[in-house]
Amino acid sequence: MRVLHIITGLGVGGAEQQLRLLLRHLPARCDVLTLTHPGQVADGLTADGVRVTHLGMGGNRDVGAVFRLARHIRAGRYDVVHTHLYRACVYGRIAARLAGVRAVLATEHSLGARQLEGRTLTAGIRALYLATERLGRATVAVSPTVAGLLRGWGVPDRRIHVVPNGIDAHRFRFDEIRRKEARAFYGLREDNYVMGCVGRLVPTKRFEVAVRALALLPPDVRLLLIGAGPDEERLRRLAEELGIADRMLMTGELACPPDPLLPDPRQDAPDLPSVLSALDALAAPALEETFGLAALEALAAGLPVLYTSAPAVTDLPRQAAPRARRVTGGAEAYARELLLLHAAGPGDRAAPDAVRHYSIEHTARHLMDVYTAVLSGHDLEASP
Known part of the structure; x- marks a missing residue:
C-alpha cells in the first residue's frame, strides 16, 4: 500500500510531530508532501528515511498548487491520500480527486468549537471545509470531542472515525x-x-x-x-x-x-x-x-x-x-x-x-483499518 501524507507545513508542532511518530509505526509505504515551511520535522522525517517533497505553495491564492499537487499524486501512483491540517485538507482532497484517487481521508487535528488551528472559525472557513470534506471517504477525529464537533457540523456519522493521537x-x-x-x-x-x-x-x-x-x-x-x-x-x-x-x-x-x-x-x-x-x-x-x-x-x-x-x-x-x-x-x-x-x-x-x-502502536493499527476500508470503498462501523 502506497500512502501520500499531505500536510500544510512541517515546522515543530503537535500535528507535525504526531505525523512523524506515526510513520515510524505504520506498516505502509509512506511519502510526505508539505505545502509550505519545511522545517525541523521535515529534517527528522528525512533522517527516518521518509521521502519529503516541498510543494512551495505561495499562499491561499496559489491556485496552481492544486494542479502541481495533482500531478505529484498521479506520478506517485498512490493508493491512499491522507491529508493533515486545514489548508492541506482543502487542497489535498481536490487534487487527489483530480488525480483520480478516491481513497482519500483526512485527520482533523485542530478543530475546536470556536477555533480551527488557532484561528477564529468563520462561516466561510466552515463552508469550504464541508464542501471539500465530501470529496474524501473518511475523516479521522483525534478524540471523541472532535468527533462530536464534526457531527454537529453535519459530517455524516458513518464517515467519522476516532483514531486518537498516540504516544511512545x-x-x-x-x-x-x-x-x-x-x-x-x-x-x-x-x-x-x-x-x-x-x-x-x-x-x-x-x-x-x-x-x-x-x-x-x-x-x-x-x-x-x-x-x-x-x-x-x-x-x-x-x-x-x-x-x-x-x-x-x-x-x-x-x-x-x-x-x-x-x-x-x-x-x-x-x-x-x-x-x-x-x-x-x-x-x-x-x-x-x-x-x-x-x-x-x-x-x-x-x-x-x-x-x-x-x-x-x-x-x-x-x-x-x-x-x-x-x-x-x-x-x-x-x-x-x-x-x-x-x-x-x-x-x-x-x-x-x-x-x-494512547499507545502509538494501537493508533497505527486502527489507522490501517481505516485505510483498508477507504480502499475497499466500504464504511467501517462508525467510531463512538
Whole structure:
C-alpha cells in the first residue's frame, strides 16, 4: 500500500510531530508532501528515511498548487491520500480527486468549537471545509470531542472515525538522572519547585496565566516555558513587569523524541522528555484543545497536570489519570492549585492508565483499518 501524507507545513508542532511518530509505526509505504515551511520535522522525517517533497505553495491564492499537487499524486501512483491540517485538507482532497484517487481521508487535528488551528472559525472557513470534506471517504477525529464537533457540523456519522493521537510512552518515563542533568543545564536547584508549560508560544495557549500565577507563588517556584513562537517577547515583557523575570526560563524548541540522527542544534541541550523529568507539575491553561498531547506526555513522565482543556484526559474515566485536575479560571485559580501541589510534595512518578490507553502502536493499527476500508470503498462501523 502506497500512502501520500499531505500536510500544510512541517515546522515543530503537535500535528507535525504526531505525523512523524506515526510513520515510524505504520506498516505502509509512506511519502510526505508539505505545502509550505519545511522545517525541523521535515529534517527528522528525512533522517527516518521518509521521502519529503516541498510543494512551495505561495499562499491561499496559489491556485496552481492544486494542479502541481495533482500531478505529484498521479506520478506517485498512490493508493491512499491522507491529508493533515486545514489548508492541506482543502487542497489535498481536490487534487487527489483530480488525480483520480478516491481513497482519500483526512485527520482533523485542530478543530475546536470556536477555533480551527488557532484561528477564529468563520462561516466561510466552515463552508469550504464541508464542501471539500465530501470529496474524501473518511475523516479521522483525534478524540471523541472532535468527533462530536464534526457531527454537529453535519459530517455524516458513518464517515467519522476516532483514531486518537498516540504516544511512545517509554520515551517520556521519569528518569532521576535526566532530571538532575536538565536542572543543572537550566541552573535550577534541586529544592526549586518547577512548573512547566509546553507548546507553541501563541496567544491561544494562554501561557500568560502561568506567568501571572508564578507572581503569586513562593520565591522558590520557577516556571519553564517550553516552546517557541510569536508570543515570546510579550511573555518576557510580562514577566519583567511582574518582577519575576529571574524566575522564568524559556527553553525554545526542544528535540522530541530523542533522535541520535538529528541532535538538538545546541548539542548539549536536554530533550523534551528530560525536561519533563525535571519538572514538578505541568500547567496547560489553553481554553480549547483538540487533544491535549502536552498533558498526555506530562502524565507519561509521572507529573501532576493542571489543565483547562484536555480531551485526552476528559474522554477517559477520572481514575485513568488521578493526578490530572481541571482548573477553571485564571492565574489565581492556577496559583491555588499549584500551592496545594507544592505543599503535598513529590508524589509517585509512575505513568497512569491514561498513558497506556494512547499507545502509538494501537493508533497505527486502527489507522490501517481505516485505510483498508477507504480502499475497499466500504464504511467501517462508525467510531463512538
